[in-house]
Amino acid sequence: MKRYKLSFKPFGPSALLIEWPEQIDELMIQDVIAFEKVISWEANIADTIIAYNSLTVVFRETYKFEAVVSRFERLYTTKNQGSKQNAVCWQIPVCYDVEFGLDLEELASAKQLSVKALIELHTAPKYLIYFMGFQPGFPYLGGLPEVLHTPRKANPRLRVDKGSVGIGGQQTGIYPQDSSGGWNILGRSPVNFFDVSKLQPCFTKAGDYIQFEAIDKQTFLQIDKQVQKGTYEPKSVKL
Amino acid sequence: MIKVLHAGIYCTVQDLGRIGYAKMGVPQGGALDIFAAKRANLILNQSEAAAVLEITYGQGRFEFTIDTFIALSGGHFSPKLNAIPVEMNKVLSVKKGAVLSFGKRNYGARVYLSVQGGLYSETVLGSKSFYPGLTSAKLAKGDTINLNPTQNILGENRSKLRLDPTHFAASELTCYPGPEYDHLNEVQKERLRQPFTISEDNNRVGYRLNEILANDLQPILTSAVLPGTVQLTPSGKLIILMRDCQVTGGYPRVLQLSDEAVSRMGQKVVGEHVKFCCAEEF
Numbered sequence: 001m002k003r004y005k006l007s008f009k010p011f012g013p014s015a016l017l018i019e020w021p022e023q024i025d026e027l028m029i030q031d032v033i034a035f036e037k038v039i040s041w042e043a044n045i046a047d048t049i050i051a052y053n054s055l056t057v058v059f060r061e062t063y064k065f066e067a068v069v070s071r072f073e074r075l076y077t078t079k080n081q082g083s084k085q086n087a088v089c090w091q092i093p094v095c096y097d098v099e100f101g102l103d104l105e106e107l108a109s110a111k112q113l114s115v116k117a118l119i120e121l122h123t124a125p126k127y128l129i130y131f132m133g134f135q136p137g138f139p140y141l142g143g144l145p146e147v148l149h150t151p152r153k154a155n156p157r158l159r160v161d162k163g164s165v166g167i168g169g170q171q172t173g174i175y176p177q178d179s180s181g182g183w184n185i186l187g188r189s190p191v192n193f194f195d196v197s198k199l200q201p202c203f204t205k206a207g208d209y210i211q212f213e214a215i216d217k218q219t220f221l222q223i224d225k226q227v228q229k230g231t232y233e234p235k236s237v238k239l
Numbered sequence: 240m241i242k243v244l245h246a247g248i249y250c251t252v253q254d255l256g257r258i259g260y261a262k263m264g265v266p267q268g269g270a271l272d273i274f275a276a277k278r279a280n281l282i283l284n285q286s287e288a289a290a291v292l293e294i295t296y297g298q299g300r301f302e303f304t305i306d307t308f309i310a311l312s313g314g315h316f317s318p319k320l321n322a323i324p325v326e327m328n329k330v331l332s333v334k335k336g337a338v339l340s341f342g343k344r345n346y347g348a349r350v351y352l353s354v355q356g357g358l359y360s361e362t363v364l365g366s367k368s369f370y371p372g373l374t375s376a377k378l379a380k381g382d383t384i385n386l387n388p389t390q391n392i393l394g395e396n397r398s399k400l401r402l403d404p405t406h407f408a409a410s411e412l413t414c415y416p417g418p419e420y421d422h423l424n425e426v427q428k429e430r431l432r433q434p435f436t437i438s439e440d441n442n443r444v445g446y447r448l449n450e451i452l453a454n455d456l457q458p459i460l461t462s463a464v465l466p467g468t469v470q471l472t473p474s475g476k477l478i479i480l481m482r483d484c485q486v487t488g489g490y491p492r493v494l495q496l497s498d499e500a501v502s503r504m505g506q507k508v509v510g511e512h513v514k515f516c517c518a519e520e521f
Contacts, residue, residue, distance in 0.1 A: 009418050012495035013518075015465055017418050022460055036262075047261035049463035049486050056463035058261070132264040133461065133487030136373060140461065176264075177372040194263070196363045196373055202263040 008069045013062045020053040029130050033207040038079045050131040050206050088236040089126050089209040092189055094165050095220035100188035107184050119214050121145050126209040137176035137194030137202045144172045156182035163188045190224035203234050240304040241384040247298025250378050251369035252360050254290045260364050261486045268368040269482050271505030272349055275313030279353035282310035289357030290367040294350045297341035303333045308355040314347020314506055328400040346407040347506040356389030411516045412500040419491035427452050431515055439509045443483040451475035456491045464488040467496035479504055
């Protein structure tokens with residue numbers, strides 16, 4: 001696997017920022033994710049934060065920059081095999097109904113597509129989860145077809161319902177909680193993306209894939225009922 | 240139990256925050272003035288990680304349904320028990336039915352109430368700290384807060400803790416160059432050394448500052464942000480991120496505050512001035 005030139009910067013007295021070249025790249029993010037796994041076993045680490053081209057390591061206390069950097073550099077060259085490990089693709093049911101897809105028809109007509117063609121375009125790709133951020137359980141997804149790139153709405157909505165699936169700029173994603181937001185909303189998923197009652201509250205993680213699967217309103221309600229009862233298990237396939 | 244008679248504008252249960260969940264997008268959270276929260280617990284001779292109440296601007300009124308001991312630390316809002324003024328940073332004995340209230344602000348933005356045994360509330364991802372969407376709804380009038388049982392015996396006549404008041408009066412914020420500090424030009428760097436004023440847009444997520452830095456920096460590829468990260472927004476205004484901030488952001492990170500400076504910020508209110516003082520060459 002390709003090795004990248006990493007740069008190390010102090011991020012305050014107790015965090016370290018490791019940067020890869022400034023790009024959004026499917027192969028490179030696998031290297032970031034693999035390196036996070038390698039260093040996550042190191043002592044005194046409170047948190048790690050993965051992003052497109054960076055890995056931030058938050059230590060429990062202040063740390064010695066030079067010593068840690070030389071250790072991490074050694075780990076990167078010796079341990080980071082970066083093989084794509086156990087990637088799964090989550091099949092996420094989405095109801096693309098105008099009741100939920102507040103911007104579905106407007107977006108289709110702006111793109112000169114039928115609603116059906118728009119849904120087909122949106123459900124075709126396997127979107128890579130680059131990292132989680134913004135909100136608990138929010139995946140930053142890559143791979144939205146260029147034809148679907150759409151600027152965020154000029155006036156963000158004060159409330160976007162939990163589970164809403166939308167497009168903002170070059171990204172598509174799911175709002176894991178009710179929030180305000182400026183994305184163009186295409187539909188809604190009944191799946192709970194962040195469940196604090198579970199030991200593992202978030203079933204998705206950086207490096208996994210997501211594929212949306214169109215469901216009708218009746219199926220939406222059925223799955224929603226299972227989610228409420230706690231009997232729904234998200235479906236995935238090994239890649 | 241504690242009964243909430245009046246919940247003020249923002250009264251929440253807080254502890255030291257959530258550690259280890261940032262890669263799921265979970266904010267760290269925790270008491271904004273974490274030093275004051277810890278101190279309130281230490282005065283009661285209990286774990287500094289015990290959950291406390293963070294009472295913004297001293298707005299709130301609470302009734303105790305049992306005999307217990309409490310301590311108040313942080314911002315000074317003329318605390319009273321049964322309408323009789325009481326001291327800060329001291330063990331206070333309260334009797335069943337006693338009412339804690341506040342009055343005029345002397346200094347600070349948030350006062351911390353620690354109760355013997357610590358507050359008992361739901362633990363979500365290793366912390367009791369309130370966060371919208373993760374924990375139950377914010378405290379409201381009529382709510383009750385349970386207390387942990389305790390065997391800890393406290394004397395009443397403990398001497399008062401003497402505190403250095405500079406934490407509240409001082410405008411200096413110890414900081415470090417942020418990851419994008421080097422992207423700034425000399426004019427911008429010089430401006431950063433001058434005082435800034437806190438805007439009315441300030442809360443547990445972040446404090447916006449009024450003054451504008453001429454800004455032609457490009458946004459960065461979304462990357463990690465931390466409590467204490469100072470972001471330069473496209474409008475040229477600075478935001479100091481606080482403990483409820485998101486884990487990632489796209490604005491250049493020009494400075495990083497020390498943990499102590501984040502706590503100091505948490506006691507500032509609109510109109511107050513702050514000055515960034517870099518611990519390193521700056």
